Amino acid sequence: MNATTPSALDRQTDVSAKGPRRWLREPLLHFFVFGGLLFALDSALVSRRDSGNVILLNAGADAELHQIVRDELGREPTAIELAAMRRRWFDNELLYREGLALGLDRGDTSIRERVIFKALNVVQANLVLPKPDDVELRAWFEANRSRYDNPPRIDFLEAVIAGKPSLAEAEAFATVLNSKATTKPDTDVESGLRIYRGRPLSTLTPAFGEAFTTQLATLPLNRWVALNAQDGPRAVLVEKRADGQPAEFEPLRDKVLLDWRDQRMAELRSEAVHKLGDKYRLTVAGEAS
16 A cells, blocks of 8 residues: 556656546547557558548447456446547547658558657647746646645554454454553454555545545544444554645746646647547447448
């Protein structure tokens, strides 16, 4: 508690998004979210007999995309999620065709991935990143200050009781712990001790659950208490808390500017590729146009 082969865009930009839904919102992931998995949808699946500026996503390729999203989310994708994945496939395909039109495939062995990468470089080379003024940069910092603020932190111990104890059993064990000078008293209950130091409270919610984290933030110090976590009760003891500290803009100005440039360039790149897509039309086999 305490990828597939990287694609062209993965090498172009460092992506730190995690979580099954965040990729739907991240501009940097517009093209190669699943890297090699998307490239595996080669000519055996994608029809090359469509003509003009119509890009056909045939039934086989669409089924592969559907499976990729299903595997990632662990459930059936919604219509919006599936449409987002189709859009990413479409972006890859139009970049590939634009690259071929520019002759970027000549003398290249790994044609598809390299052509897309080269086409993306051509797109990016024509982008002009505006320089933000102080007001715009400070406003961006405030809107994204969760990246920079020092969050509230906590030091605590967790006595992990063997098996699947009930809350009453965890409470009884906490009472025993409080009556002893040691964290592992002479008792019939088997447990293991886990130590958490300087953990941001926000990072505990995915592992323990929101209710557990909320209660942990208000417990008295140096006393064992039984709490229900999302995977069962456990005994915990809070040793120390540290309040969060808001970040100051000036000491972080250079880092904020770099982060702003990364995000803005990713947005401009996505906009440019989408503009290229205006002269193409994506059709999905078996669906009405």
